[in-house]
Amino acid sequence: MKPPRLGRLCSRPVSIIGPVCRPYRASQIAKYQQCRRQFSSALIRPTQDRKPLSLVATEKPKTKYNSKRRMFSILAIVSGLGTAFYFISNPNSRSGTKIFDPPKFTPFTIVKREEVSPTSIILTLRPQTLVNRPRKLVSDPYELSWEKGTWSVEIKQPQLQIARSYTPLPPNKGDPKGDLRLLIRKEHKGEVSGYLHTLGVGSQIHLRGPHAEFDLPERVTDVVFLAGGTGIAPALQVAYALLEGRHMDVEKPKMHIVWASRKRADCEGGVDINNPYAWEARKTGRIVQELETLQQKYPGQLSVDYLVDEEGKFLDQKKISSLTKASSEVKFGARHTRIDSKLLFVSGPEGFINYIAGPKKWEGGKEGQGQLGGLLGQMGIRTWKVWKL
């Protein structure tokens, strides 16, 4: 289905949880700052206005002065707590920097453009405000989004005034904080993807977000991620969140990604685990390299399978069932594993999601999960929480 035009995109579908950041916070901060300013000037005033006669002042003004002081102290504490709450609760500014300002679009500049396959590019985008000072930020302004789960941003096509969602790839070590990398596949006659493919380094584009797509539960033991095409971007986000992004003191889950691509060129170098000799023949694509880096870092935790349509390798029930059976149930027993600790994601183009898990459903202008259908519906998967992205 063709995504809606920008006018309708203002209220996002429900499956896409509303913007994480809250637009009214800036005014709140201004209020708090105002409070703080009043407090300090008021404190100074009694001393500055003091006249010699104050030496013979009665008890009355002193009491007034004390109660004023108490009031200002309370105001200061309230304003301090308010500011602290703002920074803790606002994902955009937890590290003190606000990149996005929803519902407005924020200008970014393309600082790098890599062709990663005949149909896909990775664009590295830098907030306009950081273009001349790329190393200005010391902490990651998207930290909370990375920790929480999967998230996306919208990009605007300025001539047509339409926007489409894209999924940031996890940052590489040493990347300037604030940069975003997006994997963009050029769709045949696609309005926004086609436009993005025409842009070069130095071009300006406008982004809105961040939009939380799925909040990962605190305790996750197993993940099976079935990704079709660019559905690999949220798979990388989940791997990053669970293995790298979270600083929780819990055992890291086991994650298995199956990446289904139409052509080998989309996942160059991705090894069929049954054919280790394939390593020698092929150069390795950018996304495959990033998956391999994570695999090397977390050998027992992350495994990846590559299925290529043109090589006659497709996702089927047998494959899915081999993955879902080799889960922690074997280790802990079914009674000890919570349903939301085992997550089965299906992510990719509409046709892919429909085939594997049945269609998502539009209800009351919002996109919901719909019934479990497709291959997973036929298999009667019950002990996994299935989520269509």
Ligand SMILES: Cc1cc2nc3c(=O)[nH]c(=O)nc-3n(C[C@H](O)[C@H](O)[C@H](O)COP(=O)(O)OP(=O)(O)OC[C@H]3O[C@@H](n4cnc5c(N)ncnc54)[C@H](O)[C@@H]3O)c2cc1C
């Ligand atoms: C949460 C989320 C995250 C996403 N993340 C990514 C990502 O990381 N990378 C990525 O590449 N994509 C991602 N997408 C998909 C992306 O948002 C766009 O849908 C995609 O880029 C196509 O948009 P487009 O404007 O180029 O194509 P559109 O113009 O919307 O066209 C889409 C398809 O419909 C066909 N079409 C267009 N008009 C017609 C018509 N009149 N009749 C029949 N067919 C028509 C086109 O040929 C094309 O194949 C994501 C989507 C969502 C919802």
